[in-house]
Amino acid sequence: MYAYHELIYDLIRIDVFQKEMSFFSIGNSVLGQNIFCVTVGTGPKNALIVAGHHSLETMMSRFLMEYLFRSKKELFEGITLYAVPLLNPDGADIASGRIKQPDFSKDQSLWQANYRGVDLNHNYDAGFYLAKKAVEQEGIYGPNYTKYGGEAPFSEPETRAIKKLCKKIPFDLAIALHSQGEEIYYEYDGIIPQGTQKYLENLKETTHYKIAAPTGTASHAGMKDWFIKEYGKPGFTIEAGLGKNPLPNTLFPNLYRDCKKIVDCMLETLKAQ
Numbered sequence: 354m355y356a357y358h359e360l361i362y363d364l365i366r367i368d369v370f371q372k373e374m375s376f377f378s379i380g381n382s383v384l385g386q387n388i389f390c391v392t393v394g395t396g397p398k399n400a401l402i403v404a405g406h407h408s409l410e411t412m413m414s415r416f417l418m419e420y421l422f423r424s425k426k427e428l429f430e431g432i433t434l435y436a437v438p439l440l441n442p443d444g445a446d447i448a449s450g451r452i453k454q455p456d457f458s459k460d461q462s463l464w465q466a467n468y469r470g471v472d473l474n475h476n477y478d479a480g481f482y483l484a485k486k487a488v489e490q491e492g493i494y495g496p497n498y499t500k501y502g503g504e505a506p507f508s509e510p511e512t513r514a515i516k517k518l519c520k521k522i523p524f525d526l527a528i529a530l531h532s533q534g535e536e537i538y539y540e541y542d543g544i545i546p547q548g549t550q551k552y553l554e555n556l557k558e559t560t561h562y563k564i565a566a567p568t569g570t571a572s573h574a575g576m577k578d579w580f581i582k583e584y585g586k587p588g589f590t591i592e593a594g595l596g597k598n599p600l601p602n603t604l605f606p607n608l609y610r611d612c613k614k615i616v617d618c619m620l621e622t623l624k625a626q
């Protein structure tokens with residue numbers, strides 16, 4: 354399972370073999386591990402891709418790093434891509450059994466949250482209290498292995514790192530990578546940012562993934578929601594693959610092929626705008 358150790362190994366690969374890429378830390382997790390961001394491309398349009406909000410979905414972290422390694426460099430001409438492959442390194446280390454979970458969880462192998470039991474994709478400032486209420490109706494009132502959004506928006510260092518990066522870089526596009534469902538979400542609370550339609554048209558030509566609106570507890574307080582609300586620029590969530598998280602490694606080749614098409618399409622659309 355892809356976790357902090359695998360990421361460090363990939364960053365060493367970048368350091369040694371990929372001179373056109375660089376990386377830096379955008380902040381630290383609860384346990385003080387670095388949250389890395391890899392950059393590639395020559396601007397002037399800026400795209401953000403974030404993977405690894407959820408510990409059981411780090412196949413998307415692996416996807417993102419392989420995507421950077423395998424893509425032709427011409428793809429990144431005219432854009433600068435900021436890729437955050439593993440936003441929740443502590444959670445990934447818990448789910449992969451490398452560090453012990455805090456006491457309040459039932460089952461380490463189901464861990465989706467950060468070390469404090471906050472689900473990072475419920476911690477953004479976009480309908481935060483609506484999401485909190487919906488989750489409370491499911492019986493979740495405090496730190497938990499999944500879905501608990503924290504005491505307040507941006508209470509967690511991992512989400513604050515994304516907020517800080519977005520303040521620093523004027524992103525034209527943001528993509529959050531999750532698994533699973535083979536769906537793409539593109540709006541927040543009725544807001545469809547200008548330029549989104551072009552992405553959807555191009556995606557329909559490109560992928561069999563369903564273009565959909567999220568419902569229930571997944572419809573607020575996520576990264577895409579906050580990005581759309583805060584900046585009014587196209588923001589997407591990709592729910593990759595089909596199955597039960599963590600997806601088995603045997604699915605990776607198909608997942609890579611499908612997601613590469615989708616992300617290529619989005620970056621090409623951004624370049625054409």
Ligand SMILES: [Zn+2]
Pocket residue numbers: 406407410474531532
């Ligand atoms: Zn997720």
